[in-house]
Amino acid sequence: MTPSGERRINARGVDCDNMSLEAGSRPAVLAAAEVSTNRLTVLAERIDAAGTDTIDVRAPAADTVIESVPACTEGDVDRAVERARDAQSSWADIPADERAAVLDRFGDLVLDHAEELLDLLQLETGKSRRHAIEEVLDVPLTASYYADRGPKALSDQNRRGAFLPATTARVTYEPVGVVGAISPWNYPLTLSVTDVLPALVAGNAVVLKPDEKTPFTALALADLLERAGLPEDVFQIVTGEGATVGPALIDRVDYVSFTGSTETGRAVAERAGRNLIDCSLELGGKNPLLVLEDADLEEAARGAVQACFTNAGQLCLSAERLYVDESVYAAFLDAFVGATRRLSMGTGFDYEADVGSLIDGDQLERVEDHVEDARERGATVVTGGRPRPDIGPFCYEPTVLTDLPPDSTAACEETFGPVVAVEPVPDVGTAIERANDSDYGLNASVWTGDRERGVAVAREIDCGTVCVNDAYTSGWASIDAPMGGFGDSGLGRRHGPEGIERYLESRTIATSRIGPLDVPPRVPTAWYARAMIGLSRLQRRLPSVSSLVDRVR
Secondary structure, three states: OOOOOOOOEOOOOOEHHHOOOOOOOHHHHHHHHOOOHHHHHHHHOOOOOOOOOEEEEEEOOOOEEEEEEEOOOHHHHHHHHHHHHHHHHHHHHOOHHHHHHHHHHHHHHHHHOHHHHHHHHHHHHOOOHHHHHHHHHHHHHHHHHHHHHHHHHOOOEEEOOOOOOOEEEEEEEEEOOEEEEEOOOOOOOHHHHOOHHHHHHOOOEEEEEOOOOOHHHHHHHHHHHHHOOOOOOOEEEOOOOHHHHHHHHHOOOOEEEEEOOHHHHHHHHHHHHHOOOEEEEEOOOOEEEEEOOOOOHHHHHHHHHHHHHHHHHOOOOOEEEEEEEOOOHHHHHHHHHHHHHOOOEOOOOOOOOOEOOOOOHHHHHHHHHHHHHHHHOOOEEEEOOOEOOOOOOOOEOOEEEEOOOOOOHHHHOOOOOOEEEEEEEOOHHHHHHHHOOOOEEOEEEEEOOOHHHHHHHHOOOOOOEEEEOOOOHHHHOOOOOOEOOEEOOEEOOEOHHHHHHOOEEEEEEEEEOOOOOOOOOOOOHHHHHHHHHHHHHHHHHOOOHHHHHHHHO
């Protein structure tokens, strides 16, 4: 219902608040999402595939096929990369500020089409609308950042030459060529374009392989990029099974950006290495959240709910391990469990539900297996612990575990669902030790009444991002700062200057004002050697270009 209590009637006269998705009918699901069959068909037709094989795309809220997309072959990937390569040089010749203007217009279009994108996101992922809006809001911010930062990152840079003032050194930057991007199903809007936009503004062409579960969101973004002025063929999308399309893409591009599981990430890195191309990988996480004895417990409980149950826990930054100072453990657990129990579940296309659906039956089975294994090994399920087929076929209750044995599956592996274990610890040193007892290192969260203390603790945690008194948003949304993981959580960084620099090749151009830097004619080599030793002593005492700039500042 609307805030005034009126029923929500969509543009086709369908009462969305009185519509059940349990029956699983395709017309009912599409009507609830306000997405037309024709719109999905038009988006699917953007894929240029020679064959007739297709992949069904299902709506998790009802486990219903909503449309199909081409199952691209190796040949289809080859043609897409060639089209992108043919278009890339002309795109790179366009001035950087004009390329940046395309991103800026794209950000505006995303906001203009926010409702359509929200509907597609929910339709494909089953997530709640209040979590889907995070993605929609993130994309324009990323577009604005790289529209502003891109031209500056591509500018030539003067560096210190070998022997001042006789030599100079300048660094120029060129796009790597064609970038292959492979994005996951859990955040198909944000994670499709977060890596694409900096690659485009750098002058690259991009071929994106979205997850086969969520291709339509990516296709809608491609449509908006073209409306924003991106030339034809600069951005290509190939759909299909990962085992077929992924290797074919890696073998043909000049750089690979991948977001997904650690297991698949290893295979991507190995193949990229064989091809001698660079890659960036954001992979899995088993993220810790620390509650210190001086934390505001109500605030920490509220933050922990966000950290653990956003997108039903299907978030690479999600917390699955909570370490709480034993002096406040009981009070925190009471507040956290209470806040968890107050969460509402649903699959409606409105802002009523706090938690939506898991993506499919495989993910539901993984969550059920982890919780059942925990129970069998002696863990306590304080709240949750049940599937909710009455709400949706893949819905599972937000679940809090205590007394989780260290050898249980939920303790050792990433669940990637709405399941978290809470453990008391005697002091902050133990909390840090437990937080670092993992092969992963993507994100962490620290809660304390002393922010400076929180920063000091954050420095001791082996993660690429650590948020103090916040779950993950302050880290992810700091687009000017790099985002990535330690250990098994990945390689490279997205966001910040690093997010665009990975898509560039640097070229050093050095000049000499005195000709060859070698022994001059008719000068004894011994004299030359002694002179160079003296010059080297002097050179070492001269300030570098960067230090001179710092002094001026």
